[in-house]
Amino acid sequence: MAELLTAAQMRAIEQAAIASGEVTGLELMERAGRGVVEAIFEEWPELAEERGPAPAPPGYLQQEEGAWRAVVLCGPGNNGGDGFVVARLLRARGWAVEVFLYGAPDKLPPDARANYERCCEAGKVQAFAEFEPENWNWQTGEVGEVDLIVDAVFGTGLVRPVGSEIWLHEKIGVLTSGVVNARRVAIDLPSGLCADSGKPLIDTQDEIGRGKLEFELSVSFHREKVGHRISDGPAFCGKTVVKSIGLDDLPSSRAAARELASEIVRLTQPRLLDKAAESHKYTHGHALILSGGSGRTGAARLAARGALRIGAGLVTLGVPPNAQQEVACQITALMLARIDGAEGFAAVLDDTRLNALCLGPGMGIERARDLVPVALAARCATVLDADALTAFAEDPAELFAQLHEACVLTPHGGELARLFPDIAAKLNAPAMTGPAYSKVDATREAAKRAGCVVLFKGADTVIAAPDGCCSVNSAHYERSAPWLATAGSGDVLAGFITGLLARGFAPMQAAETAAWLHVECALEFGPGLIAEDLPEQLPAVFRKLGV
Numbered sequence: 001m002a003e004l005l006t007a008a009q010m011r012a013i014e015q016a017a018i019a020s021g022e023v024t025g026l027e028l029m030e031r032a033g034r035g036v037v038e039a040i041f042e043e044w045p046e047l048a049e050e051r052g053p054a055p056a057p058p059g060y061l062q063q064e065e066g067a068w069r070a071v072v073l074c075g076p077g078n079n080g081g082d083g084f085v086v087a088r089l090l091r092a093r094g095w096a097v098e099v100f101l102y103g104a105p106d107k108l109p110p111d112a113r114a115n116y117e118r119c120c121e122a123g124k125v126q127a128f129a130e131f132e133p134e135n136w137n138w139q140t141g142e143v144g145e146v147d148l149i150v151d152a153v154f155g156t157g158l159v160r161p162v163g164s165e166i167w168l169h170e171k172i173g174v175l176t177s178g179v180v181n182a183r184r185v186a187i188d189l190p191s192g193l194c195a196d197s198g199k200p201l202i203d204t205q206d207e208i209g210r211g212k213l214e215f216e217l218s219v220s221f222h223r224e225k226v227g228h229r230i231s232d233g234p235a236f237c238g239k240t241v242v243k244s245i246g247l248d249d250l251p252s253s254r255a256a257a258r259e260l261a262s263e264i265v266r267l268t269q270p271r272l273l274d275k276a277a278e279s280h281k282y283t284h285g286h287a288l289i290l291s292g293g294s295g296r297t298g299a300a301r302l303a304a305r306g307a308l309r310i311g312a313g314l315v316t317l318g319v320p321p322n323a324q325q326e327v328a329c330q331i332t333a334l335m336l337a338r339i340d341g342a343e344g345f346a347a348v349l350d351d352t353r354l355n356a357l358c359l360g361p362g363m364g365i366e367r368a369r370d371l372v373p374v375a376l377a378a379r380c381a382t383v384l385d386a387d388a389l390t391a392f393a394e395d396p397a398e399l400f401a402q403l404h405e406a407c408v409l410t411p412h413g414g415e416l417a418r419l420f421p422d423i424a425a426k427l428n429a430p431a432m433t434g435p436a437y438s439k440v441d442a443t444r445e446a447a448k449r450a451g452c453v454v455l456f457k458g459a460d461t462v463i464a465a466p467d468g469c470c471s472v473n474s475a476h477y478e479r480s481a482p483w484l485a486t487a488g489s490g491d492v493l494a495g496f497i498t499g500l501l502a503r504g505f506a507p508m509q510a511a512e513t514a515a516w517l518h519v520e521c522a523l524e525f526g527p528g529l530i531a532e533d534l535p536e537q538l539p540a541v542f543r544k545l546g547v
């Protein structure tokens with residue numbers, strides 16, 4: 001399963017390798033720099049073509065033709081060290097490279113310092129203050145265009161907001177405006193992006209500070225960092241490529257990773273979905289999904305359809321009397337039960353074959369307030385979504401007291417804020433120190449407080465269990481699914497989870513697998529998707545998975 005590391009975890013794994021003597025920091029930095037150059041040529045093969053020789057520095061600004069041109073911006077730590085390696089390797093290929101250092105050379109950490117010196121042997125390194133693109137006239141024809149901008153200012157060591165003297169988005173914006181071929185690559189992370197939270201650590205008090213630092217490519221090492229996948233990370237990174245720096249081959253770093261295993265966040269993967277050949281419908285469980293009143297039954301019907309398609313043996317819609325006729329006209333394979341007040345619901349729940357419940361979609365706040373306690377008292381696997389969460393906004397503690405470990409809560413941002421206002425406040429506060437409080441931190445804290453699995457929706461859905469187990473279901477990069485943000489999509493997701501709970505999946509597995517399939521269904525359908533389409537893609541998705 002793909003792991004996402006925090007800055008501290010990455011450091012621990014690297015440090016273990018260096019401390020063991022199996023590899024030096026300098027060798028790791030060389031591999032990192034080589035990996036970046038490799039990734040650049042893989043992304044933009046035209047840059048690997050031979051061109052004329054580089055002019056003697058600093059003359060290339062006056063060159064119109066000739067060598068490829070790069071600007072490499074290096075920072076005061078090891079990220080800058082990687083940048084010096086990249087600059088040296090590009091110069092060795094005949095590139096004209098301008099290198100700027102933010103910070104004092106004699107304060108660089110040892111490996112970065114060594115690479116600074118090697119870089120200086122093949123050309124000059126200028127002070128960052130000299131990097132004033134507004135004074136460079138790139139567009140007049142007197143000067144050449146820049147082909148590549150390499151950001152090596154900060155990586156995983158960013159600990160406080162970036163000051164205005166290095167607002168790269170502003171400077172790079174000036175540098176690239178009107179320059180069609182300026183490709184932008186960030187080493188490890190775009191400078192200013194917090195590796196753990198995917199939030200920009202930029203002083204947003206200022207109008208300019210709110211600008212976006214967007215790259216086409218980010219090249220990270222060993223593993224993606226959590227920040228590559230959540231919050232603003234994907235938008236800033238553009239595309240993230242991970243290059244090996246050999247740590248998987250070292251017993252020391254593997255041992256360090258094993259020690260951290262329980263804390264490491266993973267990208268969501270689906271669990272086995274096959275059904276046994278000799279099974280019958282009750283083997284796959286019976287899900288009950290409660291609907292709202294007349295005119296508000298669509299959401300529950302969507303959820304029910306999702307639960308059925310994902311493989312629950314039977315799915316019943318529990319409808320209030322005034323909606324019975326409306327629902328009856330709309331369903332075929334689904335069943336219908338009349339469920340009015342709390343007493344009637346409790347009687348229905350006496351049927352022990354009902355093994356998964358879903359409350360919330362289109363249910364109505366009042367009905368949710370009446371029926372959620374009944375559902376939770378049955379100690380059955382239960383998904384609480386939408387109105388079933390909002391119904392407890394005034395007294396979340398009342399809900400937490402009733403929740404049990406077979407529950408799954410599926411809030412979006414607004415619902416999370418209603419149940420966990422303090423957590424939402426921390427998450428939404430401007431990030432001023434690194435590592436900043438992240439969506440992963442928020443979901444883990446919410447799951448711990450609720451005592452059950454919490455699935456916090458978004459394009460970066462985070463799923464956490466009370467024991468800290470956590471994964472990110474990322475609908476970014478190659479799995480980008482913007483059409484999934486459509487009315488009723490969340491209802492289908494609730495139904496998917498309920499169906500998998502009915503099939504006997506554990507809550508965490510049900511939530512992860514459902515979230516993963518939900519994105520796969522959107523990708524399978526493509527543009528034009530509406531919520532009704534999602535369950536109908538499951539057969540094709542299952543076939544591709546070999547189910």
Ligand SMILES: NC(=O)C1=CN([C@@H]2O[C@H](COP(=O)(O)OP(=O)(O)OC[C@H]3O[C@@H](n4cnc5c(N)ncnc54)[C@H](OP(=O)(O)O)[C@@H]3O)[C@@H](O)[C@H]2O)[C@@H](O)CC1
Nearest residue numbers: 028029032077078079154155156157158159160161162188
């Ligand atoms: N370790 C290894 O072997 C390998 C590491 N690798 C590479 O190293 C990177 C991590 O390196 P790193 O830990 O040195 O951190 P990095 O991101 O360079 O920044 C730290 C510096 O920035 C400074 N600083 C921070 N925030 C600031 C701010 N807002 N404004 C101004 N300054 C600020 C901070 O200052 P300080 O807090 O110490 O005062 C410190 O000087 C990683 O991303 C990867 O690219 C690879 O080569 C593989 C091998």
Ligand SMILES: [K+]
Nearest residue numbers: 151154187189
């Ligand atoms: K960087």
